[in-house]
Amino acid sequence: MTEADLESHRRDVTAELRADVREGLTADQKWLPPKWFYDAEGSKLFEKITALPEYYPTRSEREVLARRAAEVAGQTGAHTLVELGSGSSEKTRLLLDALTAHGTLEAFVPMDVSESALAEAAAAITADYPKLEVRGVVGDFTQHLQLLPGTAPRVVAFLGGTIGNFLPGERAEFLRSVRDVLGEGEWLLLGTDLVKDPETLERAYDDAAGVTAAFNRNVLRVINAELGADFDPDEFDHVAHWDAEHEWIEMRLRARGRIEVRIPGADLIVPFAEGEHIRTEVSAKFRPDGVEAELNAAGFALERWWTDSQERFGVSLARSVRA
Numbered sequence: 001m002t003e004a005d006l007e008s009h010r011r012d013v014t015a016e017l018r019a020d021v022r023e024g025l026t027a028d029q030k031w032l033p034p035k036w037f038y039d040a041e042g043s044k045l046f047e048k049i050t051a052l053p054e055y056y057p058t059r060s061e062r063e064v065l066a067r068r069a070a071e072v073a074g075q076t077g078a079h080t081l082v083e084l085g086s087g088s089s090e091k092t093r094l095l096l097d098a099l100t101a102h103g104t105l106e107a108f109v110p111m112d113v114s115e116s117a118l119a120e121a122a123a124a125i126t127a128d129y130p131k132l133e134v135r136g137v138v139g140d141f142t143q144h145l146q147l148l149p150g151t152a153p154r155v156v157a158f159l160g161g162t163i164g165n166f167l168p169g170e171r172a173e174f175l176r177s178v179r180d181v182l183g184e185g186e187w188l189l190l191g192t193d194l195v196k197d198p199e200t201l202e203r204a205y206d207d208a209a210g211v212t213a214a215f216n217r218n219v220l221r222v223i224n225a226e227l228g229a230d231f232d233p234d235e236f237d238h239v240a241h242w243d244a245e246h247e248w249i250e251m252r253l254r255a256r257g258r259i260e261v262r263i264p265g266a267d268l269i270v271p272f273a274e275g276e277h278i279r280t281e282v283s284a285k286f287r288p289d290g291v292e293a294e295l296n297a298a299g300f301a302l303e304r305w306w307t308d309s310q311e312r313f314g315v316s317l318a319r320s321v322r323a
Helices: 003-025 040-050 056-076 092-102 115-128 168-181 198-204 211-227 288-298
Strands: 080-084 107-112 154-158 187-193 236-243 248-255 259-263 268-272 277-284 300-307 313-320
Touching: 003 211, 003 268, 040 115, 040 211, 056 092, 056 187, 056 198, 056 300, 056 313, 080 092, 092 107, 092 115, 092 154, 107 115, 168 187, 168 288, 187 288, 198 236, 198 248, 211 236, 211 248, 211 277, 288 300, 288 313
Parallel strands: 080 107, 080 154, 154 187
Antiparallel strands: 187 313, 236 248, 248 277, 259 268, 300 313
């Protein structure tokens, strides 16, 4: 992207944040989308979360990729690896190594809404893989998939269980949008956290060191920085709750007392009652048959299904089929 393109993107991001804040914080049950966790500080906090002893998903998914990356390379023969929500791209190096060894990979396309995180990751990959074309795309993968370049066949990697952050209808729409930008026979590599005991799940989202709590509160700091709000993040408690009916974890921020927050950039004054919640994230957990059904409905055929040794996390490789 040119500097003018980046400046236009920044304006778009601010406008989108303003719209989300207006809609979410004026709702009867307040909410904010989880993508607003991820400024530079939020991205750093999430990297810390992935190393916590309670947070099993990253280790479990890495185990699968370490064992199966060569199979991904052999099955797909990909010329381009696309990663959505790339962050640090650390786990993706397992795929890059396997595809490079297979001899087909020409380009890596990381996509992330955080410009700073993307620049850092792209620079590190470029330094370590000097023969690989690296084309970072600053964008929101729910809106800007049409921006993705690359020579077919492509593998789109959507890892980390991030698919669980969508509500069911949003998830179906997103999977269809991925299918729509892929040609027939191109690939989706999807990471899905699996249903397990509630204690393990809640500990993964409410660690003893309080890193996840800081990450959750970071959304308030983002609103302060971008929209001039006067949130005091310390006036909100971090809450992680397993919803057994919907089979998802909800992260919330709970007001410790009666609070009034001014948000000039959204032309809002938002009152909070004591104990009132903002839902900041839903993280759905999956069952294998459900993953396959959702992929099929979106126009994908499941070709490979792998789990880690403890069957905590699933990775699926699916081929796009004719609509």
